[in-house]
Amino acid sequence: MRIAVASGKGGTGKTTIAVNLALSIPNSQYIDCDVEEPNGHLFLKPKIDATKKIKVFLPEIDERRCRLCGICVNACQFNALAIAGNKLLVFPELCLSCEACKEVCPMRAISRKDSEIGKVNVGATMEGKIAFADGELYIGKTRAVPVIEAVKEEILEEKVAILDAPPGNSCPVIETVAESDYCILVTEPTPFGFWDLKIAVQVVQDLGLPFGIIINRSGLGDFEPEIVDFCKKEKIPILLKIPFDKSIAEAYSRGQNLVEFRPEWRTEFKQLFETIKEQVKNG
Structure with a gap:
């Protein structure tokens, strides 16, 4: 009970x-x-x-693979990703660890990074x-x-x-x-x-x-x-x-x-x- x-x-x-x-x-x-x-x-x-x-999932960006296509940014419902100039930014405080960004990335530029909370x-x-x-x-x-x-x-x-x-x-x-x-x-x-x-x-x-x-x-x-x-x-x-x-x-x-x-x-x-x-x- x-x-x-x-x-x-x-x-x-x-x-x-x-x-x-x-x-x-x-x-x-x-x-x-x-x-x-x-x-x-x-x-x-x-x-x-x-x-x-x-520990929870946070996206880790491989800048060598990332083409700044923005697919991951559009997939994130929590605005935890953004493109600024020639860089993909991650805002850990907004990420809810859904891993959608990792799944949709066509270049496999996003991997799992464990964050201890x-x-x-x-x-x-x-x-x-x-x-x-x-x-x-x-x-x-x-x-x-x-x-x-x-x-x-x-x-x-x-x-x-x-x-x-x-x-x-x-x-x-x-x-x-x-x-x-x-x-x-x-x-x-x-x-x-x-x-x-x-x-x-x-x-x-x-x-x-x-x-x-x-x-x-x-x-x-x-x-x-x-x-x-x-x-x-x-x-x-x-x-x-x-x-x-x-x-x-x-x-x-x-x-x-x-x-x-x-x-x-x-x-x-x-x-x-x-x-x-x-x-x-x-x-």
Whole structure:
């Protein structure tokens, strides 16, 4: 089973939910797909057993063969190639590694050049109870999706995989939540939290995923009634509310998990998992 934890707005508590859910249920695996800023390892403190480098295709031009015909430039849908004077230029930041340029070149002047953009770490918590994998997109690199794809390849089908998604609603999020059995959307009762939640709801509805909402920092601000009314109108289940509590924030800043700081919350997360299983079962 795959459960994705996402949100529109960053900082709503996705990692808090994902980590504590993984800690509360048996046979779990934590998958950190927030590859631009993975932080689940700070709370689970895994032992890393293997690190895998992630490489993608970049075109390498053989200037001796290239006739500057422009066929590759026209074939590239991402404007990653251009002819300037008597030189064919490559813009690595725009290339999506489709290899169309290499395929259409009549002179075979384009070959594969591997570009290392990130890495994937695989391991388990020190007690071995939770399988772990996260990805890291290198600084200065722009393509999160190939790294997320590589992280997801580490999912163990016999486990309950908890996928911690990046913030926002763009391609990295869609790649993370795609093929999940269920998606938890985490929000907070603030104007930005509510606005981005509505966009996230549209995304998961378009993907056809069953989903529910968790309100983190419940009691903060004035927007909680609007979120509740929105969920009633859209018939979206509110799965859980976590209160706005200074002691929880202080424990978080120390790297302490909610279910360890307040063991009674382990029961809440176990019930959350049972609720999700029931919703998935009932379609």
